Structures are given as C-alpha cells and as structure tokens.
Amino acid sequence: MSEPDVPxxxxxxxxxxxxxxxxxxxxxxxxxxxxxxxxxxxxxxGKTTLLQLLSTQLVPSAGRxxxxxxxxxxxxxxDLSEAERxxxxxxxxxxxxxxxxxxxxxxxxxxxxxxxxxxAVGWRHYGRIRGSAVQWLDRVEIxxxxxxxxxxxxxxxxxxxxxxxxxxxxxxRLVFMDEPTGGLDVSVQARLLxxxxxxxxxxxxxxxxxxxxxxxxxxxxxxxxxxxGGEVIEAGLTDQVLDDxxxxxxxxxxxxxxxx
Amino acid sequence: MSAMEPxxxxxxxxxxxxxxxxxxxxxxxxxGVEFAVGAGECVALAGPSxxxxxxxxxxxxxxxxxxxxxxxxxxxxxxxxxxxxxxxxILKLRRTTIxxxxxxxxAVPRVAAIDVVAEPLLASGxxxxxxxxxxxxxxxxxxxxxxxxxxxxxxxxxxxxxRVNIARGFLPALPILLLDEPxxxxxxxxxxxxxxLITEKKExxxxxxxxxxxxxxxxxxxxxxxxxxxxxxxxxx
Numbered sequence: 001m002s003e004p005d006v007p008x009x010x011x012x013x014x015x016x017x018x019x020x021x022x023x024x025x026x027x028x029x030x031x032x033x034x035x036x037x038x039x040x041x042x043x044x045x046g047k048t049t050l051l052q053l054l055s056t057q058l059v060p061s062a063g064r065x066x067x068x069x070x071x072x073x074x075x076x077x078x079d080l081s082e083a084e085r086x087x088x089x090x091x092x093x094x095x096x097x098x099x100x101x102x103x104x105x106x107x108x109x110x111x112x113x114x115x116x117x118x119x120a121v122g123w124r125h126y127g128r129i130r131g132s133a134v135q136w137l138d139r140v141e142i143x144x145x146x147x148x149x150x151x152x153x154x155x156x157x158x159x160x161x162x163x164x165x166x167x168x169x170x171x172x173r174l175v176f177m178d179e180p181t182g183g184l185d186v187s188v189q190a191r192l193l194x195x196x197x198x199x200x201x202x203x204x205x206x207x208x209x210x211x212x213x214x215x216x217x218x219x220x221x222x223x224x225x226x227x228x229g230g231e232v233i234e235a236g237l238t239d240q241v242l243d244d245x246x247x248x249x250x251x252x253x254x255x256x257x258x259x260x
Numbered sequence: 261m262s263a264m265e266p267x268x269x270x271x272x273x274x275x276x277x278x279x280x281x282x283x284x285x286x287x288x289x290x291x292g293v294e295f296a297v298g299a300g301e302c303v304a305l306a307g308p309s310x311x312x313x314x315x316x317x318x319x320x321x322x323x324x325x326x327x328x329x330x331x332x333x334x335x336x337x338x339x340x341x342x343x344x345x346x347x348x349x350i351l352k353l354r355r356t357t358i359x360x361x362x363x364x365x366x367a368v369p370r371v372a373a374i375d376v377v378a379e380p381l382l383a384s385g386x387x388x389x390x391x392x393x394x395x396x397x398x399x400x401x402x403x404x405x406x407x408x409x410x411x412x413x414x415x416x417x418x419x420x421x422x423r424v425n426i427a428r429g430f431l432p433a434l435p436i437l438l439l440d441e442p443x444x445x446x447x448x449x450x451x452x453x454x455x456x457l458i459t460e461k462k463e464x465x466x467x468x469x470x471x472x473x474x475x476x477x478x479x480x481x482x483x484x485x486x487x488x489x490x491x492x493x494x495x496x497x
Contacts (some may be wrong), residue, residue: 032348035348099459177358191370193369194370201382201383219368222351237322237347239323240324244324244325246325248280248281251279251281251282252280255281
C-alpha cells in the first residue's frame, strides 16, 4: 500500500466563535491517506463545528485547513474558488450525515441517488451509470431489486447504507462522517459499522468521524481526539486513549460505558 | 548496527495510573524496569497478579502510555523508542515489527474467525486468498474445527476464542512477539501445540516476551525469567 509521507489534510489552529459563543478553539492535526480519525465528546463539545470547518461548510474565525489535491498540490482551502470547492465536494470528498435525509434525495430512486454523483463528474453513459449503481448497492448490501425505489421507502439502516454508496461511488479519498450510526438500532448499527470498517480498509480512505459513541471510535478509528467545551483535551492512538485515558473527562467517558 | 543488539530493550521504564474519578489517587505500578530480549530468545515475566506484568507488555505494544524511560525496538534498520513514537509510527510498528497475543480476544461483531486471524496479514499486503489459506492452516493446527471458521468468534468458548487469538498473533512473521497468558484456558493437547509454535518462532529468530503462569510451559519455553517484583514502584501495596 502506498503511504505518502505528505499529509492529506492539515488543520492549523481551527477556531470558531458564533458571536461571543465558542464553537471550537485552536484545533490542529494532520491526517494521512488511509487514516481514520475519530472526534469524540458530548453534545456541545464542538465536534460538529469542527467537522463543518474542515469541510469548508463554515468559515473559521481563525486558523486554516490545507488539503493535498489529486494533482499532489497542497492548497489552503480558503484560497479555492467556489467552483473548485464544489468540485472537491463532488469528487474527492464524501460527507455522511447522521440524518440520511440530508444526504439523499428522498423522492428519487436509489439508483439515481448513486448515479447523480457520477453524472456530476461527467459520466453520461446510462448503462454504465446504472451498472455502477447496481454494483454499489450490492456492495452496501442493498437488494438490487430495490434500485428503482426511492429512499423514502427504505428503513433507517438501508438509507444510511445508500448514503454511503452515494458518497463512495466517485472514489473519494476523504470522507467526513457526522454520527454515522446515530439513531439506528443496535443490530443495524453493528452491520453498518462492519460495512464501514471493510470499506475504509479496502479503499484506503481517510476519514474524520464525529461520534459520541466510544465503541464506534474504537472499531473504526486509528486515532482519536477527545473534545470538551470546544477544545481538544486529549488525543492519540485510539486504543491507548481508551485503555489508558489520562484526562479526568476522558476517564469519565470511558468509565461510563456499560459492559455488554 | 550489530547483529547482537537486542530486538527489544527497556530502560528505566515506569508506569502509574492516576484515577481522577477516585479523588486523583495515584497507583504506582512499576518503576525502573530494565531488560532486553535478543533474537530467538524467549523471556518470561514473573510475579504475582497485580505486579504489572501485563502493563509492561501493553507499554511495549503502545497500548499503555509509558511514563518514564525508553522502550527501544529494532525496526528494520532503525531503533525506535515506543515511549516517544507518534500514533502513526506505533501503528506501523504493529504491522511490521511487534505482534501481541492479548489475554482476551477483542471480537469485532460480524467478522468471521478466519478473517480475524487473516487480518494482520491483509494489513501487511498479503492477498486475501493466500492470507485466508494460511489462517485456515493455523486454525486447523490449533484444532479449531473448520465449521467454526466462517462464524464470528463472539459466541465461541473461552478456549476456542483464545486459540483464534493465538492464531492471529502467531500468523504474521514479526520480529518481536508479546504473549499474555497464551495457554491459560487451553487443555494439555492444545498447550503442547502452542509450545511447539513458540519453539518454531524462536528458531526463526523471533524475540518473545511472555507471561505464563503454567510452570511447565514456562520452564520449557522461557530462556530467562524476569521477576517483575524487582521493579515494584515505591508506594505500591
């Protein structure tokens, strides 16, 4: 596996104030190809703000994000034109929302949901688009007989898997995920996690996963950042932080997990 | 770099836990841990429960933080201090240099036993089919019945889970192997197989640090015994 020593994404001093209210402060890290970073913390800790800053959906009050584009050139995301940023979003990035309805078009067919991303990057051949959609539905374990049904008719778990297929069909290198298993039944969660784990490894994806669920972080991520009150209070190798937590708040989080 | 240089060397290693939820009490575990393991050598860490044996192995694997001292491992042509290595370097060491058989298998839901075993090989770039074939061979040798290979190990018996765990740890050919009670819940026949596996690893030049309570296994497998109570941190009960 190629493992370039240049990071894919570098965040430096990312800070966001909503008026006088702190969203997050001074968050810095590097993310490499194939690396999965989990951002954990409770509601209001600033983790979703951070995800939106990284993916340029929010403008930071301070700090910057640099990203290595497919041509190998690292650019400050704030310097990209709107068109370049949109292109990045459609091709090289994925964004998986907790609520699949935000990431899907609920009234058009599953096949079109997946195919739309391909058309956005210039695919025109109907047969090939459909073929690729069939492949991806199969890969995320959706019965391909359901390809013409809109996600409105799907269960929560199926919608989430469809959203993942829609994101991955353009072979992005980086995927942002906001509570990807939130709101799903435990058995559905396990299936989704297993699927994500396999896909991330096979495709060598880099990912930033925001979750309040430490089990999700343990299963999916290599590294972890624990956030509290808008700041990163502890970061490191995932199993090290979870098995040997140093900060009082991290110890509280870890000790609050009920044994299965 | 000399060929005689140890593959694993600990100097002045210390560990304590600070329990913030219990009023910040500090539990010293070990201090001043010194030992080295050379190629083809197996050392056994000895001492009663709670002496810190598992903590030492976990620090070597990077699973626990090392509070003081150095943990040098020879990685390709470099000497890397695990105590100071960043997460990426530790992950790389785990793929290329340090194997670990933990006391209990941490099963992942829905992943079949054979894939649990094959995973470290896949991670180091071995194609899926050959990784699975090698995983199957080792599972068979450890008497894990073939009908179980396609099932997730969460429902297996303790002994079966442990053999899956052993297969996972022994399959990749890594220069350093850490064993935490590999034979604890095995019957005599399977214990003998694990002994053979350890001997084969030593013959291949693997440096092994182990924890084994079974006296017979320890006497036969270990070249040296390191009494961890020598490194008891002051203040420990």
